[in-house]
Amino acid sequence: xxxLVEIFSQNLKTVRKNAGISQEELASICGxxxxxxxxVERGERNISIKNIEKISAALNVKASFLLEEQK
Amino acid sequence: xxxLVEIFSQNLKTVRKNAGISQEELASICGxxxxxxxxVERGERNISIKNIEKISAALNVKASFLLEEQK
Numbered sequence: 001x002x003x004l005v006e007i008f009s010q011n012l013k014t015v016r017k018n019a020g021i022s023q024e025e026l027a028s029i030c031g032x033x034x035x036x037x038x039x040v041e042r043g044e045r046n047i048s049i050k051n052i053e054k055i056s057a058a059l060n061v062k063a064s065f066l067l068e069e070q071k
Numbered sequence: 072x073x074x075l076v077e078i079f080s081q082n083l084k085t086v087r088k089n090a091g092i093s094q095e096e097l098a099s100i101c102g103x104x105x106x107x108x109x110x111v112e113r114g115e116r117n118i119s120i121k122n123i124e125k126i127s128a129a130l131n132v133k134a135s136f137l138l139e140e141q142k
């Protein structure tokens with residue numbers, strides 16, 4: 001069973017790639033650091049709800065979608 | 072428009088009350104502090120994804136549900 005950190009990091013990577021934007025571009029839109037986005041995508045960070053909100057807004061998806069295990 | 076912190080805190084309070092458990096009981100199940108749960112329910116804390124996971128598991132709901140604006 002995947003942890004919520006793993007679900008979020010996988011969804012983030014998939015949605016970002018499908019949107020055709022780089023980690024650098026996403027970081028710039030969010031006002032977060034490129035290395036932070038990379039660490040989040042590798043499941044290395046215990047991301048906060050406010051940063052989840054920034055990232056989901058930047059990707060134009062619902063935060064709840066990024067936390068939902070995709071079939 | 073509600074912030075994600077507000078959506079989460081409202082959903083948490085609603086789901087906890089519907090489950091018929093107190094903040095103290097929820098805190099005990101989660102291994103978190105009662106005053107922390109109270110602060111989260113008042114939207115005062117920038118909760119982390121790992122604590123979102125603990126709380127949703129304790130309440131037996133999906134984390135994504137707690138982050139979704141309820142109609």
